[in-house]
Amino acid sequence: MKSVQYMEPKNGETLVHTTIIRNIGLLLTMRQDTNDLLGAVAHAAVVMRGPRIIYAGPEKDLPADYRSGGTCTEIDAHQAVVTPGLIDSHTHVVFAGDRADEFQARHAGADYEEIQRLNGGIHRTVRETRAASYQSLRAAAIERLQSMRRHGTTTVEGKTGYGLEYAAEEKVLNVMRALADEPYLPDVIPTFLGAHIIPAEFRNNRSLYVQHVIQNMAPAFQAQARFCDVYCEASAFSVPETKAILESARALGYMLKMHTNQSHDIGGAALAADLGVISADHLDYVQDEDIQKLAGAGVIATLLPGCSFSMQTAFPNAHRFLERGAVVALASDYNPGTCNCENLQMIMALAVAHCSLTIEQSLQAVTVNAAKALALPDRGHIAAGKRADALIWKIRDYREIGYHFGVNLVDQVIISGAVL
């Protein structure tokens, strides 16, 4: 338990709206400067002015002048749990169509990589996304983001990678830019994943596609995407191809991410450590020595147990990462093929039940650690000066999360100071 400071509003901020959450039973600040993993404060209050938090701490220490200047809304949390907004640091939220039939076929015995080889799987979503209008892609993504928000997600990383040609990748990035400007939706952080798979028309000339990514698409999209990501896997891009794409992307100013070691170990995790990418994602099949290298390089290990659940494959064991000093994030990998789930509460439940994470570690993994996976230090914990993203839960004991699964335990969502 600890107290936190009050930040004076700066000049020019005096007329913005103030929101105060009172009567919080347990505030999980997720601050990292204490021995308590959750940075918990009992009988707490949070004050937000405009898009920023200005006070978080014991209600009895609430500054007397928190209402000063402008309008004020008070929310009674009725002794419930309050946490930072959840951060989904790996999604493919913009796409057309769905693959429910393939999902059911896989569970009836069909093989994922065989479906893909026959131009289903990602290739099918690529065809549908290329054919879809900007408007329809945007409308579908808004619906998904609204669902994510209802389940407590306030920041969503979104990848391209269902265009795989200049115009379609650009269309998806334009949709993400428009989504980022939508009020009351989770903040959308765009990632360029032109190297998702080799598109069907380049199947017999993969090096030409790699050159297209490096020479044409990555330079053109740098201003619109925070990260460049590559799917480094036996069925996607090799280690040398991944290295060439990511090194050129870094030179262009992108921060780097990798999908790697999902189904095989072809050396991607070691490359992620060598390159010092921000996050390496999946890591279902990875050797201990590569985990050690990732930890040493400060690469965030993002685990995606929703994929393991949906694909009926082995869950990653987070304990292997934690005992080697790696920082673990959790994300949904929301996508039409291998994890059609907008609900990070469900992902936390899977992590607790199958990945040997405690609920406290899972909460860290979708807040502070997920913020690190996006290199966004302004969020993921509740403290003065941070983004005003928070959740008021329906529960008074945070250990209900994961225990009471498959339902939505979030009551109210606050995004950038707006109460929803």
Ligand SMILES: [Zn+2]
């Ligand atoms: Zn993914």
